[in-house]
Amino acid sequence: MNRLIDKVAIITGGAVGLGRATAIRMAEEGASVALLDVLDAEGLELVRMLRERGLAIAYWHCDVSSEREVKSVMLEIIEQFGRLDILVNNAGVAGANKPTHEITEAEWDWVQAINVKGVFFCTKHAIPHLKQSGGGSIINLSSIYGLVGGPDVPPYHASKGAVRLMTKTDALIYAADRIRVNSIHPGFIWTPMVENHLASQGDLEEGRKATAALHPLGHIGEPDDIAWGAVYLASDEAKFVTGAELVIDGGYTAR
Numbered sequence: 001m002n003r004l005i006d007k008v009a010i011i012t013g014g015a016v017g018l019g020r021a022t023a024i025r026m027a028e029e030g031a032s033v034a035l036l037d038v039l040d041a042e043g044l045e046l047v048r049m050l051r052e053r054g055l056a057i058a059y060w061h062c063d064v065s066s067e068r069e070v071k072s073v074m075l076e077i078i079e080q081f082g083r084l085d086i087l088v089n090n091a092g093v094a095g096a097n098k099p100t101h102e103i104t105e106a107e108w109d110w111v112q113a114i115n116v117k118g119v120f121f122c123t124k125h126a127i128p129h130l131k132q133s134g135g136g137s138i139i140n141l142s143s144i145y146g147l148v149g150g151p152d153v154p155p156y157h158a159s160k161g162a163v164r165l166m167t168k169t170d171a172l173i174y175a176a177d178r179i180r181v182n183s184i185h186p187g188f189i190w191t192p193m194v195e196n197h198l199a200s201q202g203d204l205e206e207g208r209k210a211t212a213a214l215h216p217l218g219h220i221g222e223p224d225d226i227a228w229g230a231v232y233l234a235s236d237e238a239k240f241v242t243g244a245e246l247v248i249d250g251g252y253t254a255r
Contacts, residue, residue, distance in 0.1 A: 005030035013091030021223030064118030135178025171243030187249030216251030
């Protein structure tokens with residue numbers, strides 16, 4: 001229960017899904033958590049629930065595609081918590097599920113603005129605070145589709161490939177500052193994003209069964225599967241880990 005004691009973590013897209021699970025586990029492990037999202041009701045409810053348990057957490061509305069908002073919110077977080085040790089770049093969207101030649105520029109740009117520029121803006125404005133703390137951990141949520149291709153959602157796949165390489169670049173740039181930068185590559189995890197994606201394809205239950213069968217372990221993952229990976233990368237247990245790809249995918253990419 002103290003793997004992240006005395007550390008301060010920012011988690012983007014923290015109100016639901018993988019971000020929510022990560023916020024819970026990091027708070028339970030002793031971190032003070034700054035929760036960022038645009039889903040205010042869900043974010044505030046999570047804060048209420050965790051504060052009732054005596055855990056340190058606060059919520060900020062933040063659109064990660066806006067550099068102005070990101071910069072302002074980070075300054076407010078530092079003012080409240082005094083330091084920064086962990087950044088989890090989790091906020092993301094799936095985007096249009098159409099063939100490449102049918103995707104509009106606006107549909108493409110919307111995904112890149114959140115999934116790629118959001119990671120850039122948050123990293124850019126977290127780095128000075130991480131340096132001031134003497135180092136830290138940046139965890140970028142990529143995807144199995146940052147490693148392999150798939151015949152759907154082209155903007156999403158492109159964005160997650162970008163996040164994978166951004167991670168490695170920043171790992172090299174900031175290693176001397178004792179800032180570790182790693183990516184997590186989930187398989188299909190049962191979150192609102194995956195549920196909505198499968199529902200849009202037709203029968204949800206049949207889609208879930210078919211998707212589960214794609215994973216050698218035979219089932220879709222749970223948010224905690226990713227949250228515990230993030231806890232590890234944020235902790236001192238991972239002090240020699242940077243530029244790495246933590247694949248948590250039930251064997252999906254092992255073929």
